Amino acid sequence: MSETKYRTVMLIDDNEIDNLINQKMIEAAAITKHIYTHTGAKSAIEFLRNIEKLEVADTVLPDLIFLDIDMPLMDGFQFLDEFEKFGNLVKKKCKIVMLTSSINPQDFNKAKKYLNVKLYLNKPLSHESILGLNV
Numbered sequence: 001m002s003e004t005k006y007r008t009v010m011l012i013d014d015n016e017i018d019n020l021i022n023q024k025m026i027e028a029a030a031i032t033k034h035i036y037t038h039t040g041a042k043s044a045i046e047f048l049r050n051i052e053k054l055e056v057a058d059t060v061l062p063d064l065i066f067l068d069i070d071m072p073l074m075d076g077f078q079f080l081d082e083f084e085k086f087g088n089l090v091k092k093k094c095k096i097v098m099l100t101s102s103i104n105p106q107d108f109n110k111a112k113k114y115l116n117v118k119l120y121l122n123k124p125l126s127h128e129s130i131l132g133l134n135v
Helices: 016-029 041-052 076-083 088-093 105-112 127-131
Strands: 006-012 032-038 064-067 095-100 117-122
Touching: 006 016, 006 041, 016 032, 016 127, 032 041, 041 076, 041 088, 064 076, 076 095, 076 105, 095 105, 105 117
Parallel strands: 006 032, 006 064, 064 095, 095 117
Antiparallel strands: none
């Protein structure tokens, strides 16, 4: 595949090993040229806030965000609440995929209430799930 599907992808997961594995899976699938990783939702929100202020925001913002639910300090749903406060540019550009080990139906139903959540996947990412992304 000569053309990548996404310019930039962001991984948000407090588990560094999960981030590393998912990063390697995304690299192997060759769907993006750039991968940002964050081990906390708070740092990811700050990162997005800082990018939003830049003139080049449209070219630097991630097209796709893989978001874990269960994280300390700020969980995935708190991230989504903060994400809702961003301007239209960020909300239109960044599509969110919940990537979690949670099999709780309440988490799935809660995630569906957020407009920016386009997909709900269970960990770990697989080659098939990455190639099958259509968000």
